[in-house]
Amino acid sequence: MIIVVGIGADGWDGLPAESCRALEQAEVLMGSARQLDLVPASAAERVVWPSPLLPALLALLERYADHDVCVLASGDPMFYGIGSTLVSLLGASRVRVLPHLSSLSLACARLGWPVEQVEVVSFVGRRPTALNAALLPGRRIVVLGAGRDSPSLVAGLLAGKGYGPSPMTVLSDLGAASESVLPGTAAGWAAPAPSSLNVIAIECVAEPDAEPLARVPGLPDAAYEHDGQLTKREVRAVSLSRLAPVPGELLWDVGAGAGSIAIEWMRSHPACAAVAVESRGDRAGAIRRNADALGVPSLRVVEGKAPAALDGLPAPDAVFVGGGATGPGLLERCWSALRPGGRLVVNAVTLESEAVVAGWYARLGGELVRLAVQRASPVGSFTGWRAAMPVTVWSVTRKDRA
Template sequence: MSARVIEVVGIGEDGWDGLAPAARRIVEAADLLVGGDRHLALVPDTGAQRLAWPKPLTDAFDTLDRRSAAGPVVVLATGNPLWYGVANLLVRRFGAERVRVRPQSSAFDLACARLGWAQADVDTLTLHGRPPALIQPFVQPGARLLLLSEGRETPGQVAEVLTRRGFGPSKLAVLAHLGGAEERIVAGTAENWDPGEIADLNVVAVHCRPGAGAQVLSTAPGLPDDAFQHDGQLTKREVRAATLAALRPGPEQHLWDVGAGCGSVGIEWMRAARGATATAVEPRQKRLAMIADNALALGTPGLEIVAGRAPDDLAGLDAPDAVFVGGGVHAGDILPACWQALKPGGRLVANAVTLEGEAALLAWHAEHGGELTRLQVSRADPIGPYHGWRPLMAVTQLTAAKPWG
């Protein structure tokens, strides 16, 4: 017998009473009802066998697959199960054709309704199992954020992040048990946050407001050099902005930052596009620690850091959509290895400041094409009581795009 569709039914704090008649009929027809203990307790006994999620819950997927061939399987989940919910895992495992989702209002929907916020103007994130540092790129003057909490400690951690950035006047609201009889909203400001006892399951709403001395860091490429810890091995701000423009960050795309230094290019790549990922490859131990610190401070804690040298330690890494070579470009085997690893349509960008590095880029260009650019930046510096232009080292930049197909 072929496997049936697995039904995923969203259920809210109002439980059985809040389900539409069609959703109730689906639950009542189930042979196997699956969900967390909290979700299962919200529906009456229908005669179905009940399965509480194990840890990890993916351990139950083979059971769902087998049982769905024998009879209807229904999964209960919170609100809209596609908002950071279990339906995403089920679709990845079984395919969209095997999973039918019946959503309810999500916690984000309900929070916007309570606050009078237009959901189209809100950034939504989950901090469940993720560090609060993830909010850093979204902390901008006037921004509105909705955050799924890890637990009751999360709102205080968010308030601390905001206050350290100089956004202490930001308004916070913690919304718990939305849509249920115990619904509660606690409001305050980040710098004076003291909510008392709050529920583990909550949503944090943030309306970002900068205070005096706030650190405002745009997601547009070209963060100030002093936003990073570094030992001088740093792609300077103006060159970094041009480099990111050539790399063209995109959603869910992956970058190799080879010879990463302090990690500035990989970090800005991840800040520039939602879901973008990066691997920083750097041989020096001291710099590895700086990369990790910078990634956490600037909201990209998921940056993968590899202690190693190219090209030997590139083997086994996820194939990149783009590669930046910022160090060691003079070694003759790095560019070929990176080019070989690139996905079709991928972009290779390499910067050189030494004559040896420039010679390597010229040789590559002569054989493979691409574009060569000379980037020369001067900054105004004091000269006694006056100011004058002080040039930075010129950078030769190679950009090349791998053909599609």
Template sequence: MTPEHPRPPAVTVAGIGADGWAGLTGPARAALADAQVLIGAERQLALLPPRCTGTRVPWPSPLRPAVPGLLAAHAGRRIAVLASGDPMFYGIGRALTEVLGADRLHVLPHPSSVSYACARIGWPLEDTEVVTLVGRPAARLAAALHEGRRVLVLSADATTPAAVAALLRDHGFGPSRLRVLEQLGGEDEACAEGTADTWDHPAGDPLNIVAVECRRAPGALRLGAVPGLPDEAYAHDGQLTKRHIRAVTLGVLAPAPGELLWDIGGGSGSIAIEWMRVHPSCRAVTVERDPVRAARIAENADRLGVPGLRVVTGRAPDCLDQLPAPDAVFIGGGLTAPGLLDTCLAALPPGGRLVANTVTLESEALLAAQHKAHGGELTRLAVAHAVPVGTFTGWRQAMPVTQWSVRKATQLPGDDR
């Protein structure tokens, strides 16, 4: 077709709120009335009047894998999809864009529940953090808990507010104020209020959002937003990259949004966990050969708000072939395993970073040889802590750490990933 007569979009996506048909704009009403196929949640389809005569198709469960087949089954017909609020904000718009491409969609957004919530309670949207628990574990909320922060939690169902209150209590944020806003924008809009410590409201409407004003309890462990969390934040058996070395190591690894880390010899998982806490889109895989430690890493990840950390129980480099290519690699254990360093270097793309730490002479010699062969930076890190010496105070030196860091400039001989 000519540019003057472009092909119409394959799918119209219309956001709808609790106010239903009455809250829709004219273009959204027209698109829904004209559609031959209407796809949405059953509760959304029930909001449409009889004038919308298209075939009504409820989303199956699980939803995401069904999207391509459902669209293919109705190809060639005028399709309209209903979405909650803004389809491009934690909505079905993302999945449809991935399947069809943005040029095959016509998106008609409605105010999101986040916009409604901020309007009701007077929070500037730009100063409010949003965490979704729809199809995701409640542990994700832990990474957003900081004194004075305002957080909006997108609820999975009516049980989410109680789960949020329990998590806040468990993480030392029991004094936090909670407001549960239900059916925002609809005739049955309601709000329940209390603190996490005293929350005893029964489960209400499944269509709700939880507003949290974070308040830390006196004496609760303070966790900052940058690498170098207190060692007490981790359960461990001594295999832990200590706080000051950890902060330096993460600084050299330089995580950026969306990047993937391989953490080899995970120990307690501290490097991978703090990599992921830098930004919600940061990803990590930690490899640990000891199954007890691997289980402990998963527990630490949940506790510290990054339940998406992938834990692989196995020996490196044997188990690395099946992993997605990393943007950065940290090696905290097993350096002397044959082929480990070569495998990790080969897996990195140009510009990828590798950082390796050791406290043994044998591994230090290996890092010195790698530094000579590939360049980079070889650093000795030493930390001392003040301790009582009788009635006086002296320094107790921790074992010094040798660190080799390198940025891969080009493909190395033998790279095949």
């Protein structure tokens, strides 16, 4: 049994009796150098986390498998902390967690914000551009900083997306004697945080010309960098409704183009994951830039031609094929890879791809929908309708492995 003890910036004096006893009885203490320095000297062996931690963690735990081990964590170990990692690796029955107040709880207490109404974004071990997905007028966001420059990174992202007027409050060393609370705005922020232990509280205020980007499918086409290879807004919304994103599920976006389907799948919930497969390097680069700009930098981009590029990828819960349906073996590979209950959605524009889709529909059933979109545009001094190419959308759910 590994005991994980949450500790605050106030150190030993802020720990409850149960946590103090666990640390005093431990044979081995593990944690960062800063965390270990918060605990008084004892007979326990002290092990500073290696860097990078995750690749070495299992071997480290095995080395001390016969010892009473206490792991130190900042605040609540199950809130973006090492406790969650250990439970994932070892199982809940082998990990006992003694939590402390989280930085989120402390920040909301200082500001008078209801915790359940706050969105949280962590910069710790993650790309800061994940903040972009959370930016909407009126939203309250708490960013878990990863160093003294985190407030400046937040301010730059906000200003770049048209949220420069947003009030920002930087709270450092929460719970410690050195605690500080510094207010400002994104547009006027320039200073580093007083401490590397900081959170940044944001009240989103948009400039008049900022265009909020909702979490529902069907972002404006102009939100994407693309060369024309883009699933258009209306078709994208319908396709994603058929893919039916569920938190925690994985999507393959095959022939991803600008990556719009994968990106909006991931924007639907922070727990949704996706792999965008694209054969052209220039388009793969655009997908990465779009993912950053729209707040899903963890989107995995695979450069290569399907179906060969699909080898070795984790099994998907949903697959979208936006192009290349006529490729030999592609739909067979996608269908066989789906988990039970998984959804396959294929968009067809050409007669050849429609013929392939019709054959699969005859074999497996599902739904066929044909979309014809027309947009108003100038016709001389008047306005008329211009039709886009119709798109056939085939969707089917895998019921079993038979």
